[in-house]
Amino acid sequence: MTAQQITPASKASFIGGLVFFLLVLVLVFVAGWQFSRWVQGQQTAPIAEVRLYGQFMQLDAAELQQQLQQQFVGNFFRVNVDQVQQFLQQQPWVYQVAVRKQWPDTLVVVVTEQQPVAIWNADLLLNNKGELFQAPIAQLQQALPQLHGPDGTEQDALNMFILMQQLLQLHQLSAEQLWLTERFSWRIQLADGLSVQLGRQDTLKRLQRLIDLYPLLQQHKAAAMAEVDLRYDTGIAVRYAEPETKRKA
Incomplete structure (x- = not known):
């Protein structure tokens, strides 16, 4: 077995490979150092x-x-x-x-x-999902209906108001306030100031009865109607506003 001789050519090839390897290591180190500096710079870069x-x-x-x-x-x-x-x-x-x-x-x-759709108990707001939230009511950009009721009934009150308003608007009427009492009795106030007692049962049917009779009731007396009570099975009660002359006297 003969020993392998190292020729000048193989020695040069070895040295060249070693130099190339070292250069690659240096380049990797420099690139890593530059990247580290870039990352540090980005970490202090401000949001513009x-x-x-x-x-x-x-x-x-x-x-x-x-x-x-x-x-x-x-x-x-x-x-x-x-x-x-x-x-x-x-x-x-x-x-x-x-x-x-x-x-x-x-x-x-x-x-x-938030998309406010109503004022609740004078100091809170209801959004379009029936959820309560607090915000400055004085900042409202549009007039909103006012709903009143016991705590926890805001969703029921909003749903009922929507149904009533839809029915009224079919006949060119509109509501601006709604009350739900502790005994779950409903009352609304129309845009013209008329107060309407609707009770606890057949609420929409009673409201429809008012709509049907509304033109006749307006013609019955010269005085404006102040309140209509529909909590009767066979009739209604109407209270008319006092004449201005009587009030001044």
């Missing part, structure tokens, strides 16, 4: 923009965006999405929020606003 989306009627979008800019614009990686959501959920008129980061420097915020 907040994009706010939604259909706003009650909320001031410009003011809300300014608040977000002041409180949460900063480090991209350190901005806590949960904190942004909690901040927005505490704002009046906000129903739902979605927040996400968009690479490299943007915070995207989508806000769903």
